Amino acid sequence: xxKDFTQVGRSVPRKDAPAKVKGEAIYAGDMVxxxxxxxxxxxxxxxxxxxxxxDYSKALALPGVLAVITGEDAPNKWGIVPQTxxxxxxxxxxxxxxxEGVAAVAAIDEETAEAALDLxxxxxxxxxxxxxxxxxxERANEVRIHEDAPNNIxxxxxxxxxxxxxxxxxxxxxxxxxxxxxxxxxxxLEPHTSLASYDPQSGQLQVWSSTxxxxxxxxxxxxxxxxxxxxxxxxxxxxxxxxxxxxEASPADFCAALLxxxxxxxxxxxxxxxxxxxxxxxxxxxxxxxKIGLDKDGYIQAVDxxxxxxxxxYAGWGIVVMFYTASMIHLPYKVPNARARVRRVYTNKPxxxxxxxxxxxxxxxxxxxxxxxxxxxxxxxxxxLKMKNAIESGYRSVSNLHVPHTExxxxxxxxxxxxxxxxxxxxxPFGKGIGLAGGYYIxxxxxxLYQAYKPHTTVLIRVDTEGGVTVHCAxxxxxxGCNTVMAxxxxxxxxxxxxxxxxxxxDTELGTFDLGSFASRLTxxxxxxxxxxxxxxxxxxxxxxxxxxxxxxDQLEIKNRRFYSIFEPRKNIEWEKVVEAYTNTVGxxxxxxxxxxxxxxxxxxxxxxxxxxxxxxxSPTFGFSSQVIEVDVDLETGKVRVVKxxxxxxxGQAVNPMSVEGQVEGSILFGMGQALYEExxxxxxxxxxxxxxxxxxxxxxxxxxxxxxxxxxxxxPTAPFGVKESGEGPIQPTIPAIVNAVYDAIGVRxxxxxxxxxxxxxxxxxxxxxxx
Amino acid sequence: MKQLIELNINGRIYEVPVDPRDxxxxxxxxxxxxxxxxxGCGQGDCGACTVLIDGKPVLSCITLAIACQGKKITTIEGLxxxxxSLHPIQQSFVDHGAVQCGFCTPxxxxxxxALLDRNPRPSKEEIKRGIAGNICRCTGYKKIVEAIGAAAxxxxxxxxx
Numbered sequence: 001x002x003k004d005f006t007q008v009g010r011s012v013p014r015k016d017a018p019a020k021v022k023g024e025a026i027y028a029g030d031m032v033x034x035x036x037x038x039x040x041x042x043x044x045x046x047x048x049x050x051x052x053x054x055d056y057s058k059a060l061a062l063p064g065v066l067a068v069i070t071g072e073d074a075p076n077k078w079g080i081v082p083q084t085x086x087x088x089x090x091x092x093x094x095x096x097x098x099x100e101g102v103a104a105v106a107a108i109d110e111e112t113a114e115a116a117l118d119l120x121x122x123x124x125x126x127x128x129x130x131x132x133x134x135x136x137x138e139r140a141n142e143v144r145i146h147e148d149a150p151n152n153i154x155x156x157x158x159x160x161x162x163x164x165x166x167x168x169x170x171x172x173x174x175x176x177x178x179x180x181x182x183x184x185x186x187x188x189l190e191p192h193t194s195l196a197s198y199d200p201q202s203g204q205l206q207v208w209s210s211t212x213x214x215x216x217x218x219x220x221x222x223x224x225x226x227x228x229x230x231x232x233x234x235x236x237x238x239x240x241x242x243x244x245x246x247x248e249a250s251p252a253d254f255c256a257a258l259l260x261x262x263x264x265x266x267x268x269x270x271x272x273x274x275x276x277x278x279x280x281x282x283x284x285x286x287x288x289x290x291k292i293g294l295d296k297d298g299y300i301q302a303v304d305x306x307x308x309x310x311x312x313x314y315a316g317w318g319i320v321v322m323f324y325t326a327s328m329i330h331l332p333y334k335v336p337n338a339r340a341r342v343r344r345v346y347t348n349k350p351x352x353x354x355x356x357x358x359x360x361x362x363x364x365x366x367x368x369x370x371x372x373x374x375x376x377x378x379x380x381x382x383x384x385l386k387m388k389n390a391i392e393s394g395y396r397s398v399s400n401l402h403v404p405h406t407e408x409x410x411x412x413x414x415x416x417x418x419x420x421x422x423x424x425x426x427x428x429p430f431g432k433g434i435g436l437a438g439g440y441y442i443x444x445x446x447x448x449l450y451q452a453y454k455p456h457t458t459v460l461i462r463v464d465t466e467g468g469v470t471v472h473c474a475x476x477x478x479x480x481g482c483n484t485v486m487a488x489x490x491x492x493x494x495x496x497x498x499x500x501x502x503x504x505x506x507d508t509e510l511g512t513f514d515l516g517s518f519a520s521r522l523t524x525x526x527x528x529x530x531x532x533x534x535x536x537x538x539x540x541x542x543x544x545x546x547x548x549x550x551x552x553x554d555q556l557e558i559k560n561r562r563f564y565s566i567f568e569p570r571k572n573i574e575w576e577k578v579v580e581a582y583t584n585t586v587g588x589x590x591x592x593x594x595x596x597x598x599x600x601x602x603x604x605x606x607x608x609x610x611x612x613x614x615x616x617x618x619s620p621t622f623g624f625s626s627q628v629i630e631v632d633v634d635l636e637t638g639k640v641r642v643v644k645x646x647x648x649x650x651x652g653q654a655v656n657p658m659s660v661e662g663q664v665e666g667s668i669l670f671g672m673g674q675a676l677y678e679e680x681x682x683x684x685x686x687x688x689x690x691x692x693x694x695x696x697x698x699x700x701x702x703x704x705x706x707x708x709x710x711x712x713x714x715x716x717p718t719a720p721f722g723v724k725e726s727g728e729g730p731i732q733p734t735i736p737a738i739v740n741a742v743y744d745a746i747g748v749r750x751x752x753x754x755x756x757x758x759x760x761x762x763x764x765x766x767x768x769x770x771x772x
Numbered sequence: 773m774k775q776l777i778e779l780n781i782n783g784r785i786y787e788v789p790v791d792p793r794d795x796x797x798x799x800x801x802x803x804x805x806x807x808x809x810x811x812g813c814g815q816g817d818c819g820a821c822t823v824l825i826d827g828k829p830v831l832s833c834i835t836l837a838i839a840c841q842g843k844k845i846t847t848i849e850g851l852x853x854x855x856x857s858l859h860p861i862q863q864s865f866v867d868h869g870a871v872q873c874g875f876c877t878p879x880x881x882x883x884x885x886a887l888l889d890r891n892p893r894p895s896k897e898e899i900k901r902g903i904a905g906n907i908c909r910c911t912g913y914k915k916i917v918e919a920i921g922a923a924a925x926x927x928x929x930x931x932x933x
Contacts, residue, residue: 020874021862023808023848030807189875240875479873658869665912693817
């Protein structure tokens with residue numbers, strides 16, 4: 001870390017925390033506008049069916065109903081990845097998952113809207129339902145989910161680096177395993193909510209939405225409503241969590257906007273919890289095959305990865321997640337030869353999308369568990385095997401990923417030392433176990449998702465006597481605390497205090513362009529833009545200050561709200577006085593900074609198909625994490641209890657250590673949920689059986705283990721303020737560390753998530769049979 | 773036909789017209805206009821809608837408004853002091869980083885208030901058990917538990933209720 005920083009590195013409480021604890025933070029669902037109407041969506045009970053007829057005359061006739069729309073009113077396809085955009089606001093012609101919206105109603109109150117839904121008559125012709133990706137490929141001739149995907153596959157990727165087959169033939173240790181991850185949902189507390197207000201006189205639409213991506217929502221609204229973006233404004237109220245699930249637009253946004261435009265009144269659409277599950281966009285269940293080869297000394301020589309991603313009914317983020325899973329095998333270990341064959345398949349289920357740590361969690365689970373097993377094959381500690389193969393700063397993978405800086409080895413070391421892993425591993429009584437895993441994630445990059453090379457983030461900083469310092473950027477604070485972090489970085493760059501900085505964010509009209517809160521990009525991206533904007537401001541202020549104190553502008557430094565002559569520190573002046581002097585003589589001071597991730601050449605993501613824009617390969621830096629997890633398996637009930645998690649993370653310079661800890665702790669519980677408890681279950685007809693927070697088991701405070709998290713001393717010299725990421729790296733090791741711990745406890749390696757008590761008891765029983 | 777009932781919320785009497793089927797959370801949020809109480813699931817599973825009724829934590833999304841007549845309802849808005857300063861529990865949540873997206877926060881704080889009222893010196897296990905009905909997806913609970921422990925100490929020291 002940089003010890004000279006005064007504002008970056010402070011664990012300041014969040015700017016918005018007081019409002020939130022008082023219940024004064026305003027979320028979209030709390031907003032009321034004059035003449036506001038309520039919208040509700042009618043959803044298909046069939047997972048796959050042709051829509052023969054929709055008759056909503058009776059609904060329209062119900063007193064209090066203001067409008068009804070169907071898919072035909074807005075058939076333009078939208079999608080977060082423009083090349084594969086195949087979603088619609090409401091189903092057009094057919095439905096492809098149970099719960100897909102087929103009509104929407106606006107009424108004077110929610111009860112009337114709900115009653116109106118019952119009066120909409122929809123005639124369906126059911127089609128066969130495909131719920132398994134392998135079955136979907138096999139039966140593609142009989143059942144086709146999308147007309148343009150004859151084999152029910154969205155996309156296939158093949159990547160080859162070096163000569164894995166030759167390498168495997170020469171390996172001393174080769175292991176091949178299959179893994180299956182589950183169908184899980186983000187379960188953020190605030191359901192999707194969208195309030196749209198169309199003004200007929202000006203033709204302006206304003207949408208307040210619970211979204212992570214104001215810009216993408218802005219674009220998609222323009223496409224679906226066929227309105228220019230300059231007539232649309234997206235504003236973010238407080239957001240109750242996203243985790244990737246709000247990283248694209250939702251039918252709530254489109255229906256609210258379409259209905260509002262139709263009736264010339266504001267319309268609010270709030271989802272029920274069951275609708276949140278039906279909308280999903282959660283983690284892709286993956287059917288993975290991984291093969292790893294080690295030489296006699298334990299160095300990885302080759303990795304072969306095959307992944308079938310169960311994508312659900314539409315494309316969404318699918319193609320990006322697919323390519324990410326293929327890319328993820330190249331770090332955090334040195335892999336000289338690699339092959340990845342990946343395919344993302346359509347099924348008649350609520351669509352899968354981006355979920356915290358997207359594309360990383362599944363292959364990480366496979367690789368970290370396999371290395372654990374291979375260490376055992378070799379008779380060495382998994383720690384030794386991982387340290388041996390761990391990358392170091394400056395590493396360039398065969399896939400051209402460049403890691404300018406890493407403390408991954410330190411992460412492994414710290415987690416192992418603090419947890420006593422080596423003393424406990426293999427030595428605890430039966431039923432108790434300890435497991436190690438590591439992981440990483442990208443930082444500062446993003447997929448522009450449309451063919452433009454414009455900067456991903458622009459920040460405008462305004463300094464004047466009235467407002468002090470105001471940072472404008474349409475970035476989305478979804479609870480991760482980016483407003484606070486941006487204020488800290490701006491304060492550091494300008495030489496003032498965090499408390500002096502106002503942040504105006506989340507509004508496409510008030511803030512400058514930002515790509516969105518996903519892929520752990522914001523701290524890095526905003527940091528770079530803030531630095532550039534601040535430098536412009538400092539330069540201008542220094543020229544004025546220099547005259548005021550009597551020295552040269554380039555001999556000044558700004559610290560603690562004062563300008564100091566470096567050579568004669570007693571020549572100094574208050575920051576406010578300089579701002580006042582500048583403002584009086586010139587006017588309001590503004591600085592603008594832009595950030596684009598570097599474009600690296602030579603990234604061919606698949607043979608014959610070049611995907612434009614940025615992707616993992618363009619990630620300017622990476623965050624790392626290692627976890628050692630201790631579990632206690634109840635041999636009678638099969639329940640796995642996570643007792644302790646020791647974590648060590650490299651997030652570069654921690655801007656707000658308390659916030660970093662919050663991300664780590666949240667990530668650990670999030671990962672535990674997927675490892676042990678969470679799974680969406682479907683009926684044979686494709687209906688989600690547990691679409692409630694009662695039956696979909698997310699961890700409660702009772703599941704909280706002892707957590708010892710450690711921010712490893714780190715500073716990425718190539719990054720603005722030395723920062724990396726912390727939102728999606730810490731979740732990567734959690735699942736494999738638990739799985740490895742369970743192996744240490746009961747001698748069973750689970751390859752299928754979640755590890756339910758039933759699976760544990762079954763495995764123990766089978767083990768017992770084999771022993772006796 | 774709606775019935776006019778009186779609800780005592782945060783020490784003030786509100787006269788509201790309700791249908792017997794109206795849920796307390798909707799009456800609080802939409803008729804009375806106190807939107808601090810949140811709706812996360814509408815089925816009594818997540819705890820975001822927690823309010824205190826006669827000091828006990830209740831899930832307002834599965835409680836009928838009409839059944840709350842004659843009772844003392846406390847919402848999150850009722851916790852702040854007369855001069856606008858934060859209740860020690862609220863202050864502790866802010867100081868300990870126990871607030872991220874904030875959606876679970878009002879319910880979590882009221883559950884905490886009820887917990888500390890009945891058990892002023894809870895152990896870590898008792899705290900976890902006490903808030904087991906409030907789901908948080910952001911924080912992982914650790915800082916919430918720490919904030920509650922610290923608040924308990926502050927409140928015991930100051931003799932605060």
